[in-house]
Amino acid sequence: MKHNKLHNIEETGFKVPDDYFNALEDVILSDIKLKKMSSNSGFKLPEDYFNTLENAIIDKVSTKTSTKVIPLFRKRTLIYISGIAATVLLLFNLSIFENKPTFNSLDFETVENYIMNENIGSYEIAALLSEEDLLEENFIDYQVEEETVEIYILDNIDVEDIIIE
Template sequence: MKDNKLHNIKSTGFKAPDNYFDTLEDRLFTEAKLKANVSGPGFVMPEDYLDGLENTILNKVPKAKEPKVISIFSKRTLVYVSSIAAAILLLFNLSILETKPASFDTLDMETVENFVLEEDVVDSDELASLITEEDLTESGFIDTNFDENQIETFLLEHLDVEDLLVD
């Protein structure tokens, strides 16, 4: 409620004495002239003060102990690092991480057939050159025993029904 009349206040509440600002300039100049008449800055430094200052400060500071320096390339660390390097080198040379390559005995016949058929690495002429006349003799086919299930599976997979129909 008291704040309602704040916008109606016309005086600042501060008063200056009469003719205060008329004589202010004269008083400032008078005071500045008095300070200018003082000779020197007011501070005096003794002669040769800076010459002995460094020695005085160093005498007051306590002497620090020389820190112990540990060499990086000491014999002990060199032995540790070289033994770790030798262990890693042996790990790779002994082939602990290396797997043995597959031999021809472990390959499936189906895998080889799929590779030859799908990769187009070998064409039919190259395969024909590998077969000798001895492989194609009648006795080679007679000695081979086929199971009925194998023959049936082959016929179902490789023959069309239309090939079996006789016109």
């Protein structure tokens, strides 16, 4: 339908700005004056500038100046630090700071608490003793004082355990 009315169009749809043709002559003359004035811009190039420009750039780029490279890790410093680290590691592995306890330095209370708290039975204790330690002669010759027995009874046995019902 739109194509049927194309031959009957009376307006083109384009408009000319107001006073366009009155001011057109002034615009063209001002452009001509500007072009005349801009022919002499005030900047001058040296003679044969563009002929020698390529060679000058290549000369500046191609000259390689050697720069001194300072390494971050020198071999001597690296060996020195690794030697210190190895010494400290060896010092801790040799257990110089560790005091090993001896049997004489243990208290009887410490051993008794360990046996009570760790649920060590009589078979485990017997496995630690040799046949010579379990001979009857070792138990016959052992003398226990009355005072020691009293102190043990008072410290370890409750009165309720002693009273018979």
